[in-house]
Amino acid sequence: MTYASIMVAVDLTDEARSRVRLAKGLADDFHARLIGVAAEQSAYAVPPAGPTPASAFALAEGAEAILNDLRRAHEAFAEGAGDAGRIEWRSTLGFPLPFLLAQAPAADLVVIGRKTGAVPALFAVDPADAVMHLGRPILLSPPGVDHLDAKRVVVGWKNSREARRAALDALPFLKRASEVLVVCIDEEGASDGQDTLRLLQAHDVSAIHVRRAADGRSVSGALVETAAEHGADLIVTGAYSHGRLREWVLGGTTRDLLTGAPVCCLMSH
Numbered sequence: 001m002t003y004a005s006i007m008v009a010v011d012l013t014d015e016a017r018s019r020v021r022l023a024k025g026l027a028d029d030f031h032a033r034l035i036g037v038a039a040e041q042s043a044y045a046v047p048p049a050g051p052t053p054a055s056a057f058a059l060a061e062g063a064e065a066i067l068n069d070l071r072r073a074h075e076a077f078a079e080g081a082g083d084a085g086r087i088e089w090r091s092t093l094g095f096p097l098p099f100l101l102a103q104a105p106a107a108d109l110v111v112i113g114r115k116t117g118a119v120p121a122l123f124a125v126d127p128a129d130a131v132m133h134l135g136r137p138i139l140l141s142p143p144g145v146d147h148l149d150a151k152r153v154v155v156g157w158k159n160s161r162e163a164r165r166a167a168l169d170a171l172p173f174l175k176r177a178s179e180v181l182v183v184c185i186d187e188e189g190a191s192d193g194q195d196t197l198r199l200l201q202a203h204d205v206s207a208i209h210v211r212r213a214a215d216g217r218s219v220s221g222a223l224v225e226t227a228a229e230h231g232a233d234l235i236v237t238g239a240y241s242h243g244r245l246r247e248w249v250l251g252g253t254t255r256d257l258l259t260g261a262p263v264c265c266l267m268s269h
Contacts, residue, residue: 002172005033007107009100009130010073011123015113018146020080022264023111025147026139030172033086035106036077039099040066040123066093069123096125097133104134109169109266111139114259127258131239131267137169140258140265148264152179152232155200155207156223156253157193162238166268167196170236171203173266180207183226185219220256227263239267 008023010016020036027034042063070091081087092099104110112127131138141148150173157163167174174180180200182193193209200207212222223235239254257265 001175003030003032003108005035005107006030006109006111007035007037007103008077008111009096009113009125010036010038010077011113011125012069012072012076013113015141015143016073017076017080018144019111019113019141020077021146022141022148024081026109026111027086029176032108033088034081035088035090035103036074036081037089037100037103038070038073038077038091038123039094039096040069041095042066042093063093073123096123097129100125100130101133104136107136109139110134110136111141113141114143128240128255131254131258131269137166137266137268140261140267142262142264145264148233150234150264151177152230153177153181153234153236154223154227154230154232155180155182155196156219156235156237157182157184157196158238158241159193160238160241162241162269164196164238166236166238166266167200169268170266171205173234173236174200174205174207175203178206179230179232180205181210181226181230181232182207183210183212183223185222186211186213218256219253220261223253223257224261224263233263234266235261235263236266239269 006023006027008020010020024034074089074091077089090103112125112130115124115126127140153173155167182197184193197207197209212226214222227235
């Protein structure tokens, strides 16, 4: 099992350049196709009422500005991706998330960035929306991270549909890793992850089981701390197993990792 096609969402931030370099490195490692995608919607998506010359001028001017933004995004992608083969660019004048959803069938893995205030509002893809709707595993890259070795990986485990899917979606990484820690946090329920551990080992994954007590920490904090202790640069988890609305109101592991994880996170829903 491998990733044959990797997609990366591109915007106009400095973080996007790092993200493209990270995605290019993974495409090289897995001998995969690399697809860059970008979309932006004009503020005049719904034209002002009435066929006035001013509104027509505003629409044309807005479209030209967006085309210029998309050209800049393409240049950033081309700079990071280089001139190697199996490179593809896709862009459009439209809303970013629906466009990304339409392109997702072409990829095994989608690399996106953290949502920040610096991202132009009309160019941004919210990672929470992406993980909920893409139907593909997402790899969230933190700002400034332009390389992923994934020699040591932490798998945050609880017996949920989302966690089971994430463990299998991450197999191309896990099979290449020298050490995989299946981490169970006490407050996450009774399942000890032994069946998942044996399944991963049956796939020739060098996996070991680690049980951690929460000790007053959040689950996300315990996972990040475990990753730091073992030198892991990738955390694998299911996303929104408690439901997105509940996490938005009460807080939760997925939200915390999406907004603050210092290492890459692979998530599936």
